[in-house]
Amino acid sequence: EAQVTQNPRYLITVTGKKLTVTCSQNMNHEYMSWYRQDPGLGLRQIYYSMNVEVTDKGDVPEGYKVSRKEKRNFPLILESPSPNQTSLYFCASSLLTSSNEQFFGPGTRLTVL
Amino acid sequence: GDSVTQMEGPVTLSEEAFLTINCTYTATGYPSLFWYVQYPGEGLQLLLKATKADDKGSNKGFEATYRKETTSFHLEKGSVQVSDSAVYFCALVSGGYQKVTFGIGTKLQVIP
Numbered sequence: 525e526a527q528v529t530q531n532p533r534y535l536i537t538v539t540g541k542k543l544t545v546t547c548s549q550n551m552n553h554e555y556m557s558w559y560r561q562d563p564g565l566g567l568r569q570i571y572y573s574m575n576v577e578v579t580d581k582g583d584v585p586e587g588y589k590v591s592r593k594e595k596r597n598f599p600l601i602l603e604s605p606s607p608n609q610t611s612l613y614f615c616a617s618s619l620l621t622s623s624n625e626q627f628f629g630p631g632t633r634l635t636v637l
Numbered sequence: 638g639d640s641v642t643q644m645e646g647p648v649t650l651s652e653e654a655f656l657t658i659n660c661t662y663t664a665t666g667y668p669s670l671f672w673y674v675q676y677p678g679e680g681l682q683l684l685l686k687a688t689k690a691d692d693k694g695s696n697k698g699f700e701a702t703y704r705k706e707t708t709s710f711h712l713e714k715g716s717v718q719v720s721d722s723a724v725y726f727c728a729l730v731s732g733g734y735q736k737v738t739f740g741i742g743t744k745l746q747v748i749p
């Protein structure tokens with residue numbers, strides 16, 4: 525089944541404790557992206573990647589890191605989480621075409637205390 | 638930069654009512670336009686898309702037409718059902734960088 529998977533689905537952590545949210549897709553998509561969803565702000569792009577070893581900042585990259593060592597994986601790293609990073613996070617992937625449909629993962633709800 | 642404007646809602650309708658959710662955009666060049674739907678507790682999924690001016694996207698009774706002259710992509714459905722209750726996001730992709738810009742999402746509640 526074609527899908528984007530994220531882990532964990534739910535995470536409660538404390539300020540400053542490094543964490544990684546994994547994202548994997550099995551559709552051989554070149555493009556992958558991370559978003560955060562907050563009430564009243566909709567979806568905002570954190571980082572995106574157009575291929576292996578190619579990443580770029582989205583609209584809200586501060587406090588986040590990503591890597592793209594393999595085509596299928598695109599982990600999101602929070603090296604020192606803060607409470608303002610409490611949010612619902614989505615990973616998405618797509619083919620790299622001008623009309624690319626994004627396929628979304630189920631989401632990771634992160635709470636930073 | 639690129640932007641997408643849509644009302645946040647919630648929009649509350651009775652079953653079988655007509656639905657319009659407005660979406661306007663600003664973008665460089667000729668973007669592709671999308672509507673995504675998010676059901677409670679799930680990720681977003683594509684509802685419909687249009688890639689050039691005057692194209693009409695349609696799916697599950699929903700329609701939207703790419704209007705370049707008014708920079709709009711309004712979502713319509715003739716008769717909504719309770720199962721259409723969800724959050725609807727308008728989005729665009731422009732340029733060669735594949736950067737996706739989303740609107741804030743419009744929550745639709747359909748009551749029996």
